[in-house]
Amino acid sequence: MIWSRFGVSVEGRPLEAVTIGTGLRRVLIIGGIHGDETEGLATIGPLAEHLASSPALREVTVCIARDANPDGTAAQTRGNARRVDLNRNWPASNFAPGRSRGIQPLTEPETTALHELIGSFTPELVIVFHSTPSGPFVNYDGPAERQARAFADAAALADQRWRVVPNVGYPTPGSLGTYMGVDLGVPILTIEFARKHAPDSAWDAVRACVDALLSAPRPEDANPETTPR
Template structure:
């Protein structure tokens, strides 16, 4: 009897813990036919958290419609800075901007970027995922600039996301020690920043999904 392979199910795992001990969770969808990996994360700045319910809704969608994976492994990190989200601040509990704490070629030591690259457990957690899973594209969700930014060889993906959701492509430039600088410029991985507008804070999870899910789903086509 031929046994059909089971559909992929999102596996939740703890990839690290914050300064205050909160879990940093990843949800991984994969199958035997997967040939590439997409990493999607949100809320590396804790007060830019409208992306978290959007990523959770994407997890629900992939559970309900596993064919959407299209032979890809998808790793979702709904909240990369749980302490910052709890405090509603950009920084982690040490007062470090995690999006300036990566070992990019342009890293600069400062109180806000950390005394050294990867000085913070939250940035280490993301660094380890990138190192271990070798994503072919990375999407990070921010606010409030209402555009699609990119670093490294990410223009084509950014343009597709822009067409799907209506936000314009705007090349903002790789900030020192940012995830964009590290992944895009140092590693050469296409990395796209989906900058939601400030008004996204006032949108329900359903409204966020209706408006911005096309920008995420186009990556999986």
């Protein structure tokens, strides 16, 4: 498995991604974007290994971006090395300039590189790992309710705390979720692990969910003659 560099952080750390599979459906998984939310990062290595041997990868191509904020991860800070929140720096309709969000969208090398990766990979589903003290839950933007329920249902088999939370309850101007989901109409799941989520249980949940998502047919593929109502 060959991880390739798709960009470089403010402090010169590589931004790495790997693409696995040959299928027509295209899924982008981002291991982390807030440097103090590393619970999902630990699942990325096992996830890549697991996907590499998955028969579902004949139908799906998965691109995994390991960590969109390696400087923040190294410093254990939410933002990047310039203290910009990389999940508020997107050209979304609700972008609001500010010290922690950038004076305009895509001011940071990390968001610029990820934006280019998204443009070239053209995912039809995006999954981004975060964590919060009120986790674990699945939040979504855009036409992603079905995928959010599939993810939470599968994760709940491993840990019954998992649930869907459609609205996080606070504004997120310039977020990747608003840009991809609301503005571009690409389903995007924001996966909120519980803060300090046990690595084994986080991995169990991710494996179950990704398998469920990859094996599920798209609604437009289902035959209306045989689909139960």
